[in-house]
Amino acid sequence: MNAITVENVWKEYGDQIVLENLNLSIAPRAFVALVGPSGCGKTTFLRMLLGQERPTRGRILLDGAPLPPEPGPDRGVVYQRYSVFPHLTVLGNVMIGTELRGARLLGRRFGAARRALADDSRAMLAEVGLAGSEDKYPAQLSGGMQQRLALAQALMMKPRVLLLDEPFGALDPGIRADIHKLMKRLWNEVPMTVVMVTHDLREAFTLATRILAFERLRDRPEERLRYGATLSRDIDVWPPRIAGRTTLYDADIPPGQDDLTAFGQVPGTTRHTGAADHAAHSPLA
Numbered sequence: 001m002n003a004i005t006v007e008n009v010w011k012e013y014g015d016q017i018v019l020e021n022l023n024l025s026i027a028p029r030a031f032v033a034l035v036g037p038s039g040c041g042k043t044t045f046l047r048m049l050l051g052q053e054r055p056t057r058g059r060i061l062l063d064g065a066p067l068p069p070e071p072g073p074d075r076g077v078v079y080q081r082y083s084v085f086p087h088l089t090v091l092g093n094v095m096i097g098t099e100l101r102g103a104r105l106l107g108r109r110f111g112a113a114r115r116a117l118a119d120d121s122r123a124m125l126a127e128v129g130l131a132g133s134e135d136k137y138p139a140q141l142s143g144g145m146q147q148r149l150a151l152a153q154a155l156m157m158k159p160r161v162l163l164l165d166e167p168f169g170a171l172d173p174g175i176r177a178d179i180h181k182l183m184k185r186l187w188n189e190v191p192m193t194v195v196m197v198t199h200d201l202r203e204a205f206t207l208a209t210r211i212l213a214f215e216r217l218r219d220r221p222e223e224r225l226r227y228g229a230t231l232s233r234d235i236d237v238w239p240p241r242i243a244g245r246t247t248l249y250d251a252d253i254p255p256g257q258d259d260l261t262a263f264g265q266v267p268g269t270t271r272h273t274g275a276a277d278h279a280a281h282s283p284l285a
């Protein structure tokens with residue numbers, strides 16, 4: 001079954017058609033990068049997947065069932081900025097989603113339940129490289145650390161789909177490369193499907209299994225309101241990436257060791273990341 005199915009989806013704001021006739025399906029555990037010119041409706045599409053916007057026509061299915069009409073814990077989201085709460089500590093930011101959801105069902109958590117949540121939250125923070133920063137506030141973190149925190153916050157809810165809206169767009173290149181490695185590891189370890197909007201094709205090819213391009217095929221000024229953007233390219237990244245496995249192409253090759261046979265396998269095939277062993281001790285599992 002597809003993780004996400006988009007059937008004949010249109011989105012209009014008043015007289016303006018933003019997206020038209022989108023048809024696509026996304027496999028479970030795929031990492032899809034959404035690219036396209038500014039204003040072509042990428043964020044609008046992501047907001048429809050999140051449940052913040054409804055299609056004007058057509059429908060979206062999540063695991064074969066109609067998408068719930070509102071955002072829910074099954075869909076996590078990280079934006080370029082402002083995904084975290086500035087008035088909560090790092091630890092508080094990671095605990096808040098579970099606390100709010102639990103409060104709705106069971107009232108506030110106290111005692112052992114709260115301590116267990118705090119322990120899980122600390123483990124999640126360690127997973128994203130933020131151990132030791134639990135008591136800081138977001139303003140005391142670098143941009144890269146804030147985005148790691150936003151990822152931890154989203155993943156605590158164990159979403160089936162993680163939606164990323166240019167999450168790394170504001171980061172310096174070095175920090176970006178580090179967080180790309182983290183993102184790859186998280187995608188390999190967490191049973192989730194990822195849809196990421198990016199302006200950066202290099203980032204798309206670095207992380208994604210598949211690249212979708214949206215484009216307004218008719219863009220004369222008099223046509224802008226009457227025709228929306230639609231899916232113009234659908235590219236499977238080669239060599240194929242499979243969640244839980246990494247290709248040699250993705251592997252970190254130690255400096256000076258560019259003989260790929262040193263990895264003990266034929267170039268072009270895949271090898272285990274050890275993710276399964278790691279997962280057994282991981283809050284991500």
Ligand SMILES: Nc1ncnc2c1ncn2[C@@H]1O[C@H](COP(=O)(O)OP(=O)(O)OP(=O)(O)O)[C@@H](O)[C@H]1O
Pocket residue numbers: 013018036037038039040041042043044045
């Ligand atoms: N709530 C809204 N009401 C009216 N128009 C909107 C609304 N949200 C988005 N739009 C319009 O929809 C179009 C697509 O916007 P969207 O932000 O989805 O594009 P984008 O591809 O994500 O752009 P960018 O790459 O610049 O972030 C724009 O013309 C925008 O003005």
